[in-house]
Amino acid sequence: MRIRLRIxxxxxxxxxxxxxxxxxxxxxxxxxxAIKPESINNPATASSTGSAxxxxxxxxxxxxxxxFGSIKDGESVTYDFKFTxxxxxxxxxxxxxxxxxxxxxxxxxxxxxxxxxxxxxxxFNSKGKTGMQHKTVTIIANTVPNSKVLTITGEVx
Numbered sequence: 001m002r003i004r005l006r007i008x009x010x011x012x013x014x015x016x017x018x019x020x021x022x023x024x025x026x027x028x029x030x031x032x033x034a035i036k037p038e039s040i041n042n043p044a045t046a047s048s049t050g051s052a053x054x055x056x057x058x059x060x061x062x063x064x065x066x067x068f069g070s071i072k073d074g075e076s077v078t079y080d081f082k083f084t085x086x087x088x089x090x091x092x093x094x095x096x097x098x099x100x101x102x103x104x105x106x107x108x109x110x111x112x113x114x115x116x117x118x119x120x121x122x123x124f125n126s127k128g129k130t131g132m133q134h135k136t137v138t139i140i141a142n143t144v145p146n147s148k149v150l151t152i153t154g155e156v157x
Contacts, residue, residue: 057091057114057143060084061150066122068154074127080119081150085112087143095140096120102127103135103152126156 061083068077085091091112096105106121122137132155139148 055088057085057089057112057141058087059091059139059141059143059148060086061148064149065151065153068124068152070155070157071126073130073156075156076123076125077152077154078121078123079152080121082117082119084117085114088114090114091118091141091143093120093139093141097138097140098122099136099138102129103137105137105139105150107139120150122150122152124152124154129156131156 061081063081066079066081068079071077091114093107093109093112096107098105102125104123104125106123108118108120112118120137120139124133124135126133132153134151134153137150137152139150140146141148
């Protein structure tokens with residue numbers, strides 16, 4: 001009976017020490033190129049003067065759709081979706097994701113000041129694709145609404 005009690009006690013001690021050890025090792029890793037929370041100036045707060053919506057950054061794209069026409073299977077097409085920040089505070093893009101692995105967006109990682117221009121470069125690789133193509137890129141930024149969808153279309157022969 002005493003041996004069982006000692007073994008049970010040692011097992012509980014081991015389990016408790018293992019749980020505490022795991023908690024000490026937990027870290028939050030943030031990539032070096034991530035936008036730091038302190039760099040985001042959200043003008044839509046109670047302390048803002050005027051309407052909060054008037055103070056926000058605003059995307060103004062030259063076009064939100066691009067038709068690349070006809071291309072051969074295996075060709076790549078690149079298009080720059082040009083925009084201006086027509087708002088009154090810095091525009092920060094936090095992410096850009098494509099609807100397909102064949103489409104790759106590249107976006108500015110630095111803040112776009114009011115009145116300044118930027119571009120989101122979208123590359124479509126047609127390898128293995130045939131027929132009409134419709135691909136989207138969703139941009140997440142500190143705007144209202146916080147997402148914008150850009151579209152590329154065309155035919156792969």
